[in-house]
Amino acid sequence: MGEIRLENVSKRFGNFKAVDNVSLTINNGELFSFLGPSGCGKTTILRMIAGFEMPTKGRIYIENQDITELPPYKRQVNTIFQNYSLFPHMSIFENVAFGLRIKKVPEKEIKKQVHEMLDIVQMYDHKDKYPNAISGGQKQRIAIGRALINKPKVLLLDEPVAALDLKLRQRMIIELMNIHDLVGITFIYVTHDQSEAMSVSDRMTIMNKGQIIQTGQPDDIYERPNSIFSAYFIGDTNLIAGKVVGIEDEFIEIETDLQQEGNKVVLDSSCHLKVDIGTKITLSLRPEKIAISRKQPAIKSDFNILKGKIEDILYLGTHTQYIVKVGQHKFRVFNQHKRVYFDDVALDWEEDVYLFWHDIDSFVILDQENN
Amino acid sequence: MTNEESLQKKKNIYSWLLSFPTMAWLVFFFLIPYIIIILYSFFETDIYDVKAVFTLDAYREVFSKEYFRSFYLSFRLATISTLVCLILGYPSAYLIARSSEKVKNFLLVLIIIPFLTNFIIRIFSWRIFLSPEGILNNLLVFFKITDTPLLLIRNDFAVILVMVYVYLPYMILPLYSNIEKMDFSLLDAAMDLGANKIKAFFKVTLPLSKNGILAGSILVFIPALGAYIIPQLVGSQDSLYIGQIITYKIKNIPRNWPLASALSIMLLTFISLLLVAFYFLHIKFNEKMVSKDDK
Numbered sequence: 001m002g003e004i005r006l007e008n009v010s011k012r013f014g015n016f017k018a019v020d021n022v023s024l025t026i027n028n029g030e031l032f033s034f035l036g037p038s039g040c041g042k043t044t045i046l047r048m049i050a051g052f053e054m055p056t057k058g059r060i061y062i063e064n065q066d067i068t069e070l071p072p073y074k075r076q077v078n079t080i081f082q083n084y085s086l087f088p089h090m091s092i093f094e095n096v097a098f099g100l101r102i103k104k105v106p107e108k109e110i111k112k113q114v115h116e117m118l119d120i121v122q123m124y125d126h127k128d129k130y131p132n133a134i135s136g137g138q139k140q141r142i143a144i145g146r147a148l149i150n151k152p153k154v155l156l157l158d159e160p161v162a163a164l165d166l167k168l169r170q171r172m173i174i175e176l177m178n179i180h181d182l183v184g185i186t187f188i189y190v191t192h193d194q195s196e197a198m199s200v201s202d203r204m205t206i207m208n209k210g211q212i213i214q215t216g217q218p219d220d221i222y223e224r225p226n227s228i229f230s231a232y233f234i235g236d237t238n239l240i241a242g243k244v245v246g247i248e249d250e251f252i253e254i255e256t257d258l259q260q261e262g263n264k265v266v267l268d269s270s271c272h273l274k275v276d277i278g279t280k281i282t283l284s285l286r287p288e289k290i291a292i293s294r295k296q297p298a299i300k301s302d303f304n305i306l307k308g309k310i311e312d313i314l315y316l317g318t319h320t321q322y323i324v325k326v327g328q329h330k331f332r333v334f335n336q337h338k339r340v341y342f343d344d345v346a347l348d349w350e351e352d353v354y355l356f357w358h359d360i361d362s363f364v365i366l367d368q369e370n371n
Numbered sequence: 372m373t374n375e376e377s378l379q380k381k382k383n384i385y386s387w388l389l390s391f392p393t394m395a396w397l398v399f400f401f402l403i404p405y406i407i408i409i410l411y412s413f414f415e416t417d418i419y420d421v422k423a424v425f426t427l428d429a430y431r432e433v434f435s436k437e438y439f440r441s442f443y444l445s446f447r448l449a450t451i452s453t454l455v456c457l458i459l460g461y462p463s464a465y466l467i468a469r470s471s472e473k474v475k476n477f478l479l480v481l482i483i484i485p486f487l488t489n490f491i492i493r494i495f496s497w498r499i500f501l502s503p504e505g506i507l508n509n510l511l512v513f514f515k516i517t518d519t520p521l522l523l524i525r526n527d528f529a530v531i532l533v534m535v536y537v538y539l540p541y542m543i544l545p546l547y548s549n550i551e552k553m554d555f556s557l558l559d560a561a562m563d564l565g566a567n568k569i570k571a572f573f574k575v576t577l578p579l580s581k582n583g584i585l586a587g588s589i590l591v592f593i594p595a596l597g598a599y600i601i602p603q604l605v606g607s608q609d610s611l612y613i614g615q616i617i618t619y620k621i622k623n624i625p626r627n628w629p630l631a632s633a634l635s636i637m638l639l640t641f642i643s644l645l646l647v648a649f650y651f652l653h654i655k656f657n658e659k660m661v662s663k664d665d666k
Binding site: 132 | 575578659
């Protein structure tokens with residue numbers, strides 16, 4: 001139950017292709033996110049699953065039932081709206097009871113179910129208040145209760161925490177995950193915030209310009225982005241253009257455009273795409289995977305070592321970000337603040353430093369445009 | 372006296388100064404005339420004006436059967452016009468509120484255009500339009516819908532028709548400004564929770580437009596209650612509305628200014644009570660929707 005299938009779904013608004021031929025299966029019970037910049041089509045997909053928009057092309061199935069043309073009120077799907085859309089003229093109790101009242105459930109049963117639901121979302125004490133008298137986090141709980149009381153097969157969440165401040169956002173995300181575990185139905189989560197998507201999702205899809213860029217588990221997408229867009233959208237990265245010049249048993253040698261002595265970097269050959277000599281590629285290297293030191297590290301065969309000069313230092317609390325110039329490239333390097341330093345004295349501007357990383361830690365992205 | 376208190380006092384003086392012109396206006400052109408009317412209502416009548424002798428004659432006469440009928444006619448006119456304006460105005464207001472910015476402005480201008488023409492001229496054009504030799508009757512006869520021209524004017528139907536025509540914008544505009552402020556995602560939410568469009572309308576849109584309905588109804592009901600010109604121009608002299616009675620008692624000889632004054636005061640009292648009732652209704656609608664912190 002609760003499995004959702006999109007088959008070649010497209011949606012046009014006039015000449016604008018909001019969603020472009022998307023096919024996807026969301027498993028039963030999954031907490032699945034759509035992540036992408038604004039205008040990428042993620043909300044349109046959500047609205048099509050909810051029934052507020054009709055696809056221009058393609059079909060949508062829930063549990064193999066074609067729901068493409070069903071109106072919203074006939075779908076076993078409920079939505080948490082971005083601003084919660086609580087009815088301002090109804091008490092908290094009446095807001096939660098709304099779905100049951102529409103279904104003409106007997107009054108006694110309504111009372112029982114609403115009270116149970118208010119207990120689950122910990123809002124029982126506020127049941128007689130009106131939406132304008134409660135806080136953002138409380139509104140969200142009511143929105144969740146109002147949706148879940150209808151026992152939907154799928155719960156859709158449209159940027160559910162975007163309206164909250166940072167601390168509350170983190171707490172509500174954990175509450176949402178707990179509720180997901182409790183009810184066990186499929187949750188579909190839409191957000192433009194990558195850290196939010198990474199922390200809640202079982203699986204997620206990155207979208208851009210109406211198309212799916214990559215679908216997978218958050219760690220998979222982070223460690224193995226399939227495109228420059230994915231690599232940039234999830235976390236930070238350094239991109240290095242290069243060409244495969246040698247393939248050995250254990251490593252691949254790449255000639256880069258770093259314009260430096262020892263222009264070549266090596267990659268562990270076991271962990272990525274098959275490449276041939278001469279293939280143009282892009283290397284993605286996460287800033288936190290790079291070590292930085294003013295002392296030259298011992299040369300090892302599976303280490304890549306570059307020499308550069310520090311251009312900027314940004315202190316960010318949990319870590320410091322260094323901008324290091326290597327040839328024409330600027331590398332971003334994160335260094336966490338630990339008592340165990342490579343250097344006794346803190347690094348300074350304009351200092352010459354060594355950047356080094358393990359060959360497993362860089363990842364090849366096939367450069368579609370150049371091939 | 373603390374600084375804060377003196378500042379508060381200063382503020383009070385400023386707000387009194389600022390409201391002085393309005394206050395003066397209201398005192399000279401509303402309060403004083405009304406005191407005169409109240410005084411007159413307790414005077415004895417004369418053929419031309421009043422004798423300053425205290426009597427309750429005027430009030431005794433107010434409650435006679437003759438004037439009861441006029442009150443009833445006016446009340447009926449006000450109720451029917453308000454209801455018809457509401458039924459016609461609501462869909463229009465909703466349509467305007469949900470239109471795109473461009474269409475919205477165009478439609479609003481269409482609603483406002485009639486105000487550019489003089490009120491009396493507009494009523495006269497209805498008279499011409501509806502008269503036995505008028506365009507409408509000519510068309511009806513031409514298309515053989517009737518053999519002889521219909522009597523469309525000089526009756527209560529014409530009064531209601533023209534009343535609705537004149538006061539419809541007063542219903543549409545407050546409704547529009549109320550509906551326009553509504554968060555339409557609430558309708559999505561209602562449909563998401565299982566309500567079809569009709570249920571969503573009655574459970575969400577309609578309750579949320581209560582304030583607009585109230586404001587529009589006041590703006591139509593109250594002028595309709597005291598209507599004089601419209602019944603005078605398109606109504607029948609066999610059914611006189613209260614506004615007409617008051618005017619006749621003021622200007623037709625034998626005059627009866629005390630009676631006219633007493634009738635005016637009855638009308639004013641009734642309207643005041645109505646406004647107070649509306650006010651409490653309004654408070655009741657809104658107290659719960661307003662956050663405690665906002666108060």
